[in-house]
Amino acid sequence: MQSSSLTRYEQQDALGVAMTVVIGFEGSANKIGVGIVRDGEVLSNPRRTYITPPGQGFLPSETAKHHRSVILTVVREALDEAELSPADIDCVAYTKGPGMGAPLVTVALVARTLAQLWGKPLLGVNHCIGHIEMGRLITQANNPTVLYVSGGNTQVVAFSERRYRIFGETIDIAVGNCLDRFARVIKISNDPSPGYNIEQMAKKGTEYVELPYTVKGMDVSFSGVLSYIEEAAHKMLSSGQCTAEDLCFSLQETLFSMLVEITERAMAHCGSQEVLIVGGVGCNLRLQEMMGIMCKERGAKLFATDERFCIDNGAMIAQAGWEMFRSGYVTELPDSWITQR
Template identity: 90%
Template sequence: MNFPINFIQAFSKAILAVVMVLQPASVRSNMTVVIGFEGSANKIGVGIIRDGEVLSNPRRTYITPPGQGFLPGETAKHHRSVILTVLQEALDEAGLKAEDIDCVAYTKGPGMGAPLVTVAIVARTVAQLWGKPLLGVNHCIGHIEMGRLITNAQNPTVLYVSGGNTQVIAYSERRYRIFGETIDIAVGNCLDRFARVIKISNDPSPGYNIEQMAKKGTKYIELPYTVKGMDVSFSGILSYIEDAAHKMLSTSQCTPEDLCFSLQETVFAMLVEITERAMAHCGSQEVLIVGGVGCNLRLQEMMGVMCKERGARLFATDESFCIDNGAMIAQAGWEMFCSGHVTELSDSWITQRYRTDEVEVTWRD
């Protein structure tokens, strides 16, 4: 994505004005400290990790009116307006200066183009002004490594569920292998788009509000259940429930709460099914749920029932680390940096399509 040269110059000057203020001398420690910048969707966050310890993790969320999604250009504009403030907060909260940082990590992808570019520009500028190595991080692996850090899961089958991604993943031979995934839209995108249909608030997130409404649902509406081998499909379910919403709500055949309940039960059952099949294939006794949808308590409950039946353990986190955040990029960056990874400035681009299994995982056995 190309930005006007006058925008890049003005934005770079703004970054310079902030980061130069943050450079007084400070006492160095022998521990490795990585700062991470995340902004692949409507969350902008900056987090700092020091040898497995989360020192800071502030973020902001771009929230649109009910019935509307977030567009790339407007989301990037939001990120540009707050990213330097969030950077200042991260350093202040951690009590660190520029000299304390060993590496600057940023989200390379996948994600929305304009927001990713905004973050990459800031990260590249900060790395050059501070004289620090730069690391482009895969967003999905950021979620996995953050989940492993927080829960202490050793070698789990991972269910990664968010607004832009739905994958079942397991580690094997220096890669995070994708055993199953959505063949169309992500589960989070399905929930978000349904929320727009029935005008559910986007504050704090449409998925959270669907979860709360679903707790009040009492009638199950049968929806298409689309599992194809190890893969899932959500676009047909979305089309069906959109049509059902217009017909059934207008004739009082059900309530919005009933539809939220039915949608959750159906799509989460599909996710539990493919996760269990991947566990059986891998001989795994651990499940780790990551990504924004992963903080849904009903999904965790359903997955927990399956794990209990198999004698397996479920690992999950709350919204602090499930939802996109800077610390997860810092943690993945810390793992990569400590195993010898560095991104050359000439290679520090972004990509909206960056597969989880493209990354060589050199920091695990």
């Protein structure tokens, strides 16, 4: 029997326990995703990406316009792929923040509207927690030290005293933002993402260019590295001292070494034997390789996911929403706002 023929709260597992279905809306940056999760099972997870020409970033207003143009189509895809109807949904979850203001507002508006049309409870979800909960679901990591690396965030997070706590973070720009801005300098394509294209170019790099390495206790700083390599790119590329591939290779090695260092320090502090990498930059295989070497030396385990769940997606919001909803949380309509921080 297809689940779409069952009404709300009538979907049951083999033991007769009522199952909970949550639809999640993600749109904090240039990706708009809608995912549906049923008790730890991802039923659907379609996504669209707003891609700009090489050398350009994405403006909040233009990104929001893109999201408005496709979001209802993505909602329909999610429901069709999951073989569900709105009657089967138990809760509507959306990204409350952090993220870019205009895209967040667009997604929140759609989520609020559908929740009222469908007569379902609403839940505002922390984007960062969404990444972590999705990573834990997919990898089955138990209680890991989490490295959360994306275009807007860089944090080392661990669960301590019944709360997620930040043990280290960037003090200026995120690692993904650093990579993206360097990609604009050397005019790397944004399709499918600048970080992915830097990763592919880095594989062809042979010469390491010395770059600033800035670790301050448990925190890192990337703005100085970016300024240095931007200047180096203009000088060294024009003079033929190195190739663009060499610079991509050098940038990755430097940034990722810094991230591995603070992650290991957090592991030692927490007594952890597991590392989970989440966020869009977490798809990078070189980062996973470097972290894996560190974990092997410590006798620890590394957990990571691929681009389906690492990059911003709706299922991660649905999963975090599922955890919250089952714990009794609901966002009342007057509180269903967004925050960029």
